Amino acid sequence: MKYKVQYSKAAIRYLDRIWTEVFDASKSYDITEKYIDALMDKVEAKTDYPKSGSPLYYQDSFTGYYFVLFKAYLAFYRLEYDMMLIDRVLLGRSDYMRYLYLGAYEES
Numbered sequence: 001m002k003y004k005v006q007y008s009k010a011a012i013r014y015l016d017r018i019w020t021e022v023f024d025a026s027k028s029y030d031i032t033e034k035y036i037d038a039l040m041d042k043v044e045a046k047t048d049y050p051k052s053g054s055p056l057y058y059q060d061s062f063t064g065y066y067f068v069l070f071k072a073y074l075a076f077y078r079l080e081y082d083m084m085l086i087d088r089v090l091l092g093r094s095d096y097m098r099y100l101y102l103g104a105y106e107e108s
Contacts, residue, residue: 002047003046003047003048003050003082003083004047004082004084005047005083005084005086006086007086008085008086008088010087010088011086011087014088014089015040018035018036018039018089019032019036022035022036038070039070039073039089042068042070042075043068043070043075043084043086046068046077046084047084050066050077050084051079053066053067056076065078065087066078066079069092072091072092072093073090073091073092074091074092075089076088076089
């Protein structure tokens with residue numbers, strides 16, 4: 001079964017931020033679009049087998065999240081019925097556990 005992908009408002013905002021950062025660094029719309037497309041393609045490549053993403057554990061317990069690594073970023077998703085819900089796309093060196101759990105109540 002192929003899962004559908006749905007991005008949260010927070011994930012879309014962060015993708016916009018990544019777009020701006022890549023554009024500011026490259027000054028190229030083509031490079032920026034290719035970068036964002038490649039990130040989203042990496043996430044969407046998991047739609048056939050979403051549990052093939054890396055499971056996220058905290059204190060030896062599965063959090064319910066999986067993630068995909070793309071360059072310096074991590075896209076965090078959870079599964080619900082036939083949906084891959086992309087909750088956050090965050091810089092890998094950030095305190096992503098705080099964003100995932102504090103943000104889970106702020107946005108849907």
